[in-house]
Amino acid sequence: DEAVFFPDIPKISFNSEAGANETLVFKTYNPKEVVLGKTMEEWLRFSVCFWHTFRGTGADPFGFPTLHRPWDDGSDSIENAKRRMRAAFEFFSKLGVKYWAFHDRDIAPEGSNLEVSNKNLDTLVELAEQLQQKTGVHLLWATCNLFAHPRYMNGASTNPDAHVFAYAAAQVKKGLEVALRLGAENFVFWGGREGYHTLLNTNIKKELDNMAAFFRLVVAYKKKIGFNGTLLIEPKPKEPTKHQYDYDAMTVIAFLKTYGLEHEFKLNIEPNHTTLAGHCHEHDVAMAAAFGMLGSIDSNTGSPDLGWDTDQFPMDVKNTTAIMKIVIEQGGLQPGGLNFDCKVRRESTELADMFIAHIGAMDAFARGLKCAARIVDEGVLSMQVLERYSSYSIDIGARVESEETSLEELEKYVLKNGEPERRSGRQEHFESIINHYV
Amino acid sequence: DEAVFFPDIPKISFNSEAGANETLVFKTYNPKEVVLGKTMEEWLRFSVCFWHTFRGTGADPFGFPTLHRPWDDGSDSIENAKRRMRAAFEFFSKLGVKYWAFHDRDIAPEGSNLEVSNKNLDTLVELAEQLQQKTGVHLLWATCNLFAHPRYMNGASTNPDAHVFAYAAAQVKKGLEVALRLGAENFVFWGGREGYHTLLNTNIKKELDNMAAFFRLVVAYKKKIGFNGTLLIEPKPKEPTKHQYDYDAMTVIAFLKTYGLEHEFKLNIEPNHTTLAGHCHEHDVAMAAAFGMLGSIDSNTGSPDLGWDTDQFPMDVKNTTAIMKIVIEQGGLQPGGLNFDCKVRRESTELADMFIAHIGAMDAFARGLKCAARIVDEGVLSMQVLERYSSYSIDIGARVESEETSLEELEKYVLKNGEPERRSGRQEHFESIINHYV
Amino acid sequence: DEAVFFPDIPKISFNSEAGANETLVFKTYNPKEVVLGKTMEEWLRFSVCFWHTFRGTGADPFGFPTLHRPWDDGSDSIENAKRRMRAAFEFFSKLGVKYWAFHDRDIAPEGSNLEVSNKNLDTLVELAEQLQQKTGVHLLWATCNLFAHPRYMNGASTNPDAHVFAYAAAQVKKGLEVALRLGAENFVFWGGREGYHTLLNTNIKKELDNMAAFFRLVVAYKKKIGFNGTLLIEPKPKEPTKHQYDYDAMTVIAFLKTYGLEHEFKLNIEPNHTTLAGHCHEHDVAMAAAFGMLGSIDSNTGSPDLGWDTDQFPMDVKNTTAIMKIVIEQGGLQPGGLNFDCKVRRESTELADMFIAHIGAMDAFARGLKCAARIVDEGVLSMQVLERYSSYSIDIGARVESEETSLEELEKYVLKNGEPERRSGRQEHFESIINHYV
Amino acid sequence: DEAVFFPDIPKISFNSEAGANETLVFKTYNPKEVVLGKTMEEWLRFSVCFWHTFRGTGADPFGFPTLHRPWDDGSDSIENAKRRMRAAFEFFSKLGVKYWAFHDRDIAPEGSNLEVSNKNLDTLVELAEQLQQKTGVHLLWATCNLFAHPRYMNGASTNPDAHVFAYAAAQVKKGLEVALRLGAENFVFWGGREGYHTLLNTNIKKELDNMAAFFRLVVAYKKKIGFNGTLLIEPKPKEPTKHQYDYDAMTVIAFLKTYGLEHEFKLNIEPNHTTLAGHCHEHDVAMAAAFGMLGSIDSNTGSPDLGWDTDQFPMDVKNTTAIMKIVIEQGGLQPGGLNFDCKVRRESTELADMFIAHIGAMDAFARGLKCAARIVDEGVLSMQVLERYSSYSIDIGARVESEETSLEELEKYVLKNGEPERRSGRQEHFESIINHYV
Incomplete structure (x- = not known):
């Protein structure tokens, strides 16, 4: 209980004068510093994701795990799960982040049947409740993992087998209850297996009808139990499935409007998914905002020369400026936030790398916030x-x-x-203005 | 008037026994042959596009025109326009295609102002009317070119300047009148300049609101004059604009539903646009069909290794089978058709190449039709x-x-x-079944 | 020893009259049928890969294993490894394939140190030797897995740590000895970790020098022990590494010529890698052949709309025709072959799917061979x-x-x-000629 | 002769304190400022390209020209060509750039036959000579346009017709003579039509042999006439041709080494071409430098979400830093330079946009130089x-x-x-170090 998991890492401090080689310190992110009338931490609402940062192993399609954490014995035991969670809250606290996010199966092992899984989940949720209270860290959002278990290989709510649909529904029922208990501010759906691998064996229309039916059940139950968090859908065009129905922001909006669900859901936009859909980094954030549908952001980046989701830490200030400009213009993201759906490279094997990566990204966003605030405040761009x-x-x-x-x-x-x-159109003039600020 | 533009090319005949090197003959397409209760020509409703086939020059971003047609003196004169049109109708007739399609500015030169342009258009429309009557060729669809003229460089209905919006509106008004006069079965909108080059200078929401306002004006006028053709929107993700609002089928459906226009429009799907949006060849055809929105098809193909619209003639029987299977399952495309929005390669400089290309594509579609008909008829796939x-x-x-x-x-x-x-999921089994038929 | 692993699957037979739903039968591949003076099996030299087909689990970056084989208890025991190998040889025999291929670590578990690993390998190689002899199946090629173990996360021969270089060298030494013992006709190098994730921490030149030094050591040892198989390098542009040095055929040829190694190596081309490098399916096969460097082919396919290696079974006869035309024109692939570096989809969970997938691909190649043979034989295309x-x-x-x-x-x-x-250039004419044959 | 073409634009000055909206002023580029022992202008060796900036019309595959320059009457007359050239030199001078680059056909109209073309060229070269002398602007490189004229549609040195090969040879002979006369420091070859559109009609090997033969003739003649500039090949993977033989840096190096030409040529790298080949922005610059083959840089950028060459002005300081770090580490680019192979967007229709675009890019490179200089000078990165x-x-x-x-x-x-x-591997640590400097 009193274990220390990162004995060599102090609480991360702010020092704008730190040198090039000092990467375990904030150089820009200063949580209480006021920007356009709010503190940095109010604007930025950073969240650490549990899956990559505490369940990621560094395995990839061609390689075995590389990331071995001293607190993790690799087992599926409840004790191991508890140690992981304690390590996570120490990490959140030392990093100074106020939110976290998880999938149900990240924090507690799946059991031999749903009853056992739910019981495991309850055990860990109890610990999470205590740790949230103790540390003041809040739950930005919860979600259910409806894609990793083999039962979901052909989809969850779009599975051709109604039995699987039922399983996903049962899992989400529990997920909503957990979200309610832990005070989650949002609840996310990412349909990684909702789509097709080949049109030859697929009835698209039936699958989309079923997906809509599923979401209607969710809305009904959410209201019944009094969960007030925002429901969010996270678009992704492809990977792991060849085509995913939630392709991008506009496709999800089409789906919601087709099925009359547009008032019950907003979007959780991930820029790496946006670029995989063939758009520029901030496109889906801008589109969702334009339609009043921007709920939250999975603040990461990809490599434009790679065709898969690399979930890298966002380090480019031009990108973070573009995103924060939209966020400022819509008055902030609350109850959404900036969730780091990012993973350290599998070659970044030291514990310190976990911190360095988050710090670098937080600083990049803090710089983006400051640049965007100046752009918005001076109004040169918006007037034009x-x-x-x-x-x-x-x-x-x-x-x-x-x-x-x-x-x-x-x-x-x-x-x-x-x-x-x-x-x-003066594009180069506009680009030069941005370079004036960034 | 009695000029012959393709003196060396006879009416293209059908000969299933023709040899490998004989490419000026149909080997599969036999217009009156009955497939699943309809003739091939009823199922396939081929259309030749005027722009590529009679206005294409072979110019590309790095090269000058290569395609010099004996009837075309390169001038913008009415006489030249008339010769082109006569050559086109000879081409349609010799090829045995029953439909054509054009942009307003393809058939008649743009004048020094709208009045002159409209007058030029009237002159050529009169000739078109005569030639349609004489040859029995119908107008599959008309459309307005709202992208080539410099005035549209920043958009037509989404232009930041209301004057340009007005210009586009005036042009479409005339276009609808022309469509009515020529008995067009559809009217198409392709928003090649409706989008953004940089988000920095763009108000997305205002532009989309204006685009919707534009379409509402179109619907009102269409009804007023009694034009009964289907209005079609043609999605394309990018090129020439960095991002086009009509990204793909689902994005357009989102737009239509957002603005309450979904009962007034259907989609004209072009597979080369679909693949540029990151989908497989037949994806948008399948999505549009699933939502009852498939109106017509611009039957072409791209090269999957190229990132721009190559508008190649469709020559792959697997692709044509996939498309015709969807078409058969929805009972045909009428009043839509299969418009060859295709261009001969700029290196294919002979007149014969124009025929060879269309014949090859028509045969590929005829083979696709026959394969798809067997698949649908035997029901092995659909039962599974x-x-x-x-x-x-x-x-x-x-x-x-x-x-x-x-x-x-x-x-x-x-x-x-x-x-x-x-x-x-048995994907390989399903793929093997397809290989049984194709 | 006498166990039967596929009790429900008979030896796959040939029946050109089988129906659409019959996918456990060859409809075209008839091993002893003579095409252009050689039997189909001489031209096609099919090989089954051990890794995907007997070690693949269906896990992907977002999902757990789905493929549970009755003979595989999931353990790293020698007994399990032996059962897998016996199952594999039963599979080869029932399928009627004469070659296989493996990585050292596929067939035998890695031990706690190199000595143990080598001992494990020897044990399984002994069994492989017996099974090869018993079944008449030959080893098309062996290779060392220098990418999955965490020690190779920063490269094998290009690792910044010389100790890792040494480890890779030691592993390849053993690999060559094993190849010699089993009569491998080739030995393959795939540099999945030879490249960079970020240029910031990388000395490209030093890494390429070291890679060349490594290959020189290999050549020396190969000659010393009298291994006469062809050394092959397999290009891949990216994945798992952001940039791999062996980007495509021409890049590897550049490397070989730069370091004077071009007479010691040929290329093993995988079309799915070719398309990931931005080329058309058969491009690298054609380029390698043009430079006399085509050694062998990993006959698979990808999905052009996906940005990662899907290793699908090749089912497109147009593609297989293009490849077999090149193979025929260079007089065959021997001592190379057509290795199915393919995996059943993770949703294809039945044992029968393993057969169906291979059969479908073998038939697709047999059809490609027959089409290509006609094209070559009639000479219409080549004369033009x-x-x-x-x-x-x-x-x-x-x-x-x-x-x-x-x-x-x-x-x-x-x-x-x-x-x-x-x-x-008559591209459409040439395409129509191909459609005459395919 | 004394005409002023940009009456409203003064000589561009340096003012580090200029405001956001002031984009006609340098904020960082200060030519005589010393960085690491050389002046900025020595490091940066900026060049303006004649083709985009003085021959670009804003036409694109879907749109007519938008850029109308007051000095250009659109004709092919010698007088018009002279006015363009005078306007260009005024532009170079006001911008303060010391180098320019051109294709033969940019500066002088192609005539009815080679003799006339050469005579036209001589006339303009004489003017260029005078203007170079008067302004002190030098010729960074000359090149021949072997891709725009229809005769080159199937290639220049790789054309299947030897007559075209001869034509290209004759054109390059004259080009080399012109380069010699104007003191060109380099001579560039971009093989935009050297490649294939379909493998079906192409003999790759013969074409590459012919390309090598061509280059040998060039080397011989260059030596004969005493032209001492560096010969440069510019890689590009595709566009306008489906596949170009000079795919990327390593492919060109492969070609040069295959044909024994590696000591006679270096590379001119264009980042937008690099990204089209699937690499990161600075990849080919880094690869060429690692092999001692980096001769010059076409300093532009693309949009990573677009699949064609957009030739945008480089505005991203992270990119320019990466490039300048490599340039500094190899001791500079001379006799190469940073040629702006960039075009203003077709919507950027004002004369001022021409300046704004170049100024923005020059400032971005000056910032990149300063960042890179600090990185190199402090050595934190290189030591690690x-x-x-x-x-x-x-x-x-x-x-x-x-x-x-x-x-x-x-x-x-x-x-x-x-x-x-x-x-x-500490990637995030390295990225954070870069963010310290940029």
């Missing part, structure tokens, strides 16, 4: 965007916006006014 | 798919489908019935 | 290609080829002869 | 890399490097010394 669309505030443009016009009227306008003026 | 989902017809599965169940009931089911059986 | 380059046989072209000319002479030729004629 | 490989300086590692060891000795070493220690 506003000006670009100003023709819609007057004259024929205003009639378009108020939907009072017609093709006939617009034709008359053109016959009278002729060719529009050419107006430069 | 049906069986895969059979658990939803009984017991707890049936209660899921009728939405009578709850998470609590499903949990009880699992606690009682335990772990689901593992059932193989 | 020959004709395309005929200008190099005469006049100024002949002087170019014999390198007797100069820029001055060529300028004079142009000043005298003017502009070259435009000659169509 | 050195330390990573230190085991090769002693003991068994030293014997590996000196190639004195054998597999037997290495096996003995492992049997005695056992398992290597696990050493973290």
